[in-house]
Amino acid sequence: MVSLGGVEKQAKIPCRDLRAVGAAAVGTLLRSFPSSTTRGRPCAVLGPTFPAQLGDALVAVSQACRRPLSHKSKACLRAHNLRARVMARLPKLAVFDLDYTLWPFWVDTHVDPPFHKSSDGTVRDRRGQSIQLYPEVPEVLERLRGLGVPIAAASRTGEVEGANQLLELFDLVRYFVHREIYPGSKVTHFERLQRKTGVPFSQMIFFDDEKRNIVDVSKLGVTCIHVQHGMSLQTLTQGLDAFKTAQAGL
Template identity: 55%
Template sequence: MARPRLIVFDLDYTLWPFWVDSHHDPPFVKRCDGRVYDRQGQVVSFYPDVPRVLQRLHSEGYMLAVASRSRTPPEAHELCHLFDWDRYFTYKEIYPGSKVKHFGRFTMASGIPYEDMLFFDDEQRNIIELRSIGVTSILVSDGVTESLIKEGLETFQFNRQQHG
């Protein structure tokens, strides 16, 4: 069975249900209840399946990464850290601009070709752009879920069988 050598996730509306650069007011803090809060005392949360998905993929030996076009990279990095997700991500490319640049950096750092990557994002323009360079890309409509990961892995396997 063909397996992706790198699985990449967008952040906003993919791993968490907001735009980090406009929906919450930093700084963020993790309180003793284990939850993350913004300056206004609002809970900053993620989609329910995400911690389980990241843990499972990591434990199954998949290499994971983040590619985000965020205009506020420090806040996005901070949330990944506060959610305790840094342990799962080998690579993080978080800055404005084309995701083709993000993926180019993944390839340079890892030596992994585009066709060995699987990508999840909520924006159709990013899906189209990355499919055009050979990345198996899955559109996320309501956050990453266990079933969407299964669909992505099956799509990746199908694509590899079709293209050798």
């Protein structure tokens, strides 16, 4: 936490000046932050996750007051800008195929729905056959969630109910903001994801084991990663690196 001395003066700054820098709501933003004191004067206190527009607004306030930012505040803004640049190079949506990407089988042919969880916690199909994910899949999804990247599923399986049931039994549903699971070209899946999320194709990353899907979806401008031995942390890292490289080339 660092403090910015003198922000109480922001109340004297005409709103139009703040609007000029895209921060019309600065008064509300500052008032919404906890106050503190520096040498007996009230101050706004910035936490490590203050919103980007507040950083811009504070610079505007500082300039309008003709009062330079303190070293601590400058350091906070630099850290914030660095964080923003890192975030800008992460995808806004990560999309996963299911069969041979999250689990090592085709749900419509290799296993026999409906599925259930046995008393030992193992997910099994109707015949009692044990079913498992690729081992690093939960960690992959958890890592993306930790990075703040929303996750969706795009599968062309005809076994829609079985696929959804497996996502529930493996406790993966909580990671997916959208699930597009139905037969057909994955271009349709992505067009629907684009409409639902508002995320541009250029800000999406897609992991799939089938080359034909990679070819189709690449044409939309999505960064596509061909998964060859199931989803792993290494493949995730390679994918995020490929996304950063693609962004640098835009």
